[in-house]
Amino acid sequence: MLWVDKYRPHTLDKMVIHMEEAQNLKNLVSTGDCPHLLFYGPSGSGKKTLIMALLRELYGPSAERVKVENKPWKIEAGSRKIEVELTMVSSNFHVEMNPSDAGFQDRYVVQEVIKEMAKSRPLDIVSGNRKYKVLVLNEVDKLSKEAQHSLRRTMEKYSASCRLILCCNSASKVIEAVRSRCLSVRISAPSNEDVMSVLRHVAKKENLVLPSSLAGRIAHHSNRNLRRALLSFEACKVQQYPFTENQTVQTTDWELYIAEIAGEILSEQSPKRLFQIRQKLYELLVNCIPPEVVLKRLMLELMKKLDSELKHEVCHWAAYYEHRMQQGQKAIFHLEAFVAKFMSIYKKFLIAMFG
Known part of the structure; x- marks a missing residue:
């Protein structure tokens, strides 16, 4: 269990x-x-x-x-x-x-x-x-x-x-x-301290020695999601035990996949690349990743590599298409529309910067 x-x-x-x-x-x-x-x-x-x-x-x-x-x-x-x-x-x-x-x-x-x-x-x-x-x-x-x-x-x-x-x-x-x-x-999300407290409780029940630094990283990585924190903790136990202070917390496959998609969007803005991205978004949806989660995670990955002057506009359009997604039926249309809009904004920015 x-x-x-x-x-x-x-x-x-x-x-x-x-x-x-x-x-x-x-x-x-x-x-x-x-x-x-x-x-x-x-x-x-x-x-x-x-x-x-x-x-x-x-x-x-x-x-x-x-x-x-x-x-x-x-x-x-x-x-x-x-x-x-x-x-x-x-x-x-x-x-x-x-x-x-x-x-x-x-x-x-x-x-x-x-x-x-x-x-x-x-x-x-x-x-x-x-x-x-x-x-x-x-x-x-x-x-x-x-x-x-x-x-x-x-x-x-x-x-x-x-x-x-x-x-x-x-x-x-x-x-x-x-x-x-x-x-x-x-029901509010538990604080990082609450998550760490639960992790320490489970570690005690399982007779495990859990370093505070690893508990802190798991709590931070879980984004205050207690279910995800416990699953990550168990994955760390399977990966390596005894735990070490600098042990890495595994990132889920779908998060790595979205980071890869963000990198492809930033590297090229073209109809051909948009078509390729659409196939990858479909793959995420087919594997039951909620479209709202895909959109939010994609926006966060893109924001990591953007200049500050673009961040406000990208956030605005992410919120716009998230709202449209709630009103519509086909999530892929709105995800693709956000990617196309981002490509347009980013391409104009690159042209203005480098000519």
Whole structure:
């Protein structure tokens, strides 16, 4: 078992990080009822861990007895019927799913699938006479606006038998109508000191000697993403043990690949090079690297080698195309548009500088 799963806290009492949020959730459960909840915060901050600890608080250890299934659904979409297959994680008390996996059909998933799940009551009520089932919906910020409006209606109609726990990275991408019907819980990214504290705790449990300098580099390299920090720590253990003070922290393949793409963009600005870059961006997307992450990382790699007078303009266009990406469906168009815009800006700068 990976350390990130092995040392995951299973109860709200054991939450070393986000203790205040855990205590607030515990107080909420003790009142006897639980509203719809919206957990939001950056990746690797602990949202899923808190949600699972909350479910255990609500229903006891049975909430952790889950099964994973790929379930096919036949859904009526207007005058036609469509088939959607979704991966679901479920127990007797909750169902966890990612409706945005259905793509442009996410509206029908929210209308039909969630409605069907909301109708069924928990099979085994053991804790506090709770007569509602919990639906955990991941990545709600990636749902279309139509799907989010459908979600709002579902929340109202089935509130007696169903509670929704929504999870996303950015609450600003969730419509106000949905946000206003939920109790929002902001989960901030852990500080570098918090990450180092968790790394030292895991090292102690594993009987490892972890140098402070290496713990600091792992924390810095993880960019306050606790999941990534633990995976990097385990990779360092596999790479070399005993640890050394100057041991390097491995960079992921996709980060190296984006750095390579940035170098190619800076070395040549032409339609031919743009076509080559497009193929490489496709490869990143096919390997499930989120387009927002690709755009942000690419911008950071380009900024490392730019003059200060260009940085503001490049940041402006990166934000512009990131916003357009959220509104559109085909991420590759917006990634390619950003690269083309950057090439245009950089080429003009080189011509002005060197003629």
